[in-house]
Amino acid sequence: MEINLVSDTITKPSYEMLQYMFNAKVGDDVYKQDPTVIELEAKVAEMFGMEAGLFFPSGTMANQTAIKLHTQPGEQLIADKYAHVYHYEGGGVSFNSGVSCCLLNGHRGMISAEQVAGAINDPEFYHSPLTSLVCVENTTNKGGGACYELEDLQRIKKVCDANNLKFHMDGARIWNALVTKKQDPKEFGKLFDTISVCLSKGLGAPIGSVLIADKATIHRALRIRKILGGGMRQVGYLAAAGIYALHNNIERLAEDHRRAKELAAVLSSTSWVASVEPVETNILIFSLVPTISDTLLIEKLKQKNISISSMGFGKLRIVTHLDYREVMHTYVLETLEKLVF
Numbered sequence: 001m002e003i004n005l006v007s008d009t010i011t012k013p014s015y016e017m018l019q020y021m022f023n024a025k026v027g028d029d030v031y032k033q034d035p036t037v038i039e040l041e042a043k044v045a046e047m048f049g050m051e052a053g054l055f056f057p058s059g060t061m062a063n064q065t066a067i068k069l070h071t072q073p074g075e076q077l078i079a080d081k082y083a084h085v086y087h088y089e090g091g092g093v094s095f096n097s098g099v100s101c102c103l104l105n106g107h108r109g110m111i112s113a114e115q116v117a118g119a120i121n122d123p124e125f126y127h128s129p130l131t132s133l134v135c136v137e138n139t140t141n142k143g144g145g146a147c148y149e150l151e152d153l154q155r156i157k158k159v160c161d162a163n164n165l166k167f168h169m170d171g172a173r174i175w176n177a178l179v180t181k182k183q184d185p186k187e188f189g190k191l192f193d194t195i196s197v198c199l200s201k202g203l204g205a206p207i208g209s210v211l212i213a214d215k216a217t218i219h220r221a222l223r224i225r226k227i228l229g230g231g232m233r234q235v236g237y238l239a240a241a242g243i244y245a246l247h248n249n250i251e252r253l254a255e256d257h258r259r260a261k262e263l264a265a266v267l268s269s270t271s272w273v274a275s276v277e278p279v280e281t282n283i284l285i286f287s288l289v290p291t292i293s294d295t296l297l298i299e300k301l302k303q304k305n306i307s308i309s310s311m312g313f314g315k316l317r318i319v320t321h322l323d324y325r326e327v328m329h330t331y332v333l334e335t336l337e338k339l340v341f
Helices: 017-024 035-047 059-070 092-097 113-119 150-162 172-180 183-191 215-227 236-248 255-268 294-303 327-339
Strands: 050-055 074-082 100-104 132-136 164-169 196-198 208-212 273-276 282-287 308-313 315-319
Touching: 017 273, 035 208, 035 236, 050 215, 059 092, 059 132, 059 164, 059 196, 059 208, 059 215, 074 273, 092 255, 100 113, 100 172, 113 183, 113 282, 132 150, 150 183, 150 215, 164 172, 172 183, 172 196, 172 315, 183 294, 183 315, 208 215, 255 273, 255 282, 294 315
Parallel strands: 074 100, 074 132, 132 164, 164 196
Antiparallel strands: 050 208, 196 208, 273 282, 282 315, 308 315
16 A cells, blocks of 8 residues: 655546536637636636636646736735745746746744735835735645635735735645635635636646636736646546536545644654644655754655655654545554664
């Protein structure tokens, strides 16, 4: 029994999802003639109370499109120092949009309105790049699955409005935040100019993200997606997986959250773990005592058919997901409890 807790991106479509995909009606999406893609885009937009959506092959492309929409070369965006758009999108911020990043030292990947206000460059001071965009990530990846409070995002929105800044949310794991915080997605739709949501992490689809905004913005995004090579043909088969996931796999995210918290409790009780960061959703980050190396723990767990990942700088990560079943969870808990060095 192989147990992969490296990421929630490793899930495979269930039999039921595959059957739903198999029965999808498709067309040529480059010509906007794929009915299943159109259905998915409209469904996600409606969930968040926004006007329109656009299907992308990846969250990175959706985020990079949003950044391109809201900035001009030579400008600057504000984000947390752990932001996915900075660390894990191949330098696309500079390559695609020609903008720089002002990185803030937030709390577990989350920034505050006060920090944003203090980071905005004077628009009349032409020696500094013009600040034009604020990006937040919810939940935070390197921040250990932390979730923003709605009130904190509302305060950042006020700063954006007062300074003529656009506001984008990388919502790759927004579904986890919505479930654990019991938040209304339409409240997020009121705050952001653009939101990207991912279907291939906690929701278990094999591929796909959707960028949502007003109709005019999505019309502009269509051209940028084309330039980036994101035009797809009979992609309704993949969009169908996203529709299935939205219907069946959102509420069950609570199971992933429970299991992550139970793993954290066991790790906290061991003698070889130095610290465990707070767990809100499905990402668990912990560090070892100085006498034990990350590679040693990873190897010991591999011998037990359990895979986890190192984030560097002494941090290790476990991510629970759709394919991590209860029988696996029981085995991992027992293994961690018995592990000796």
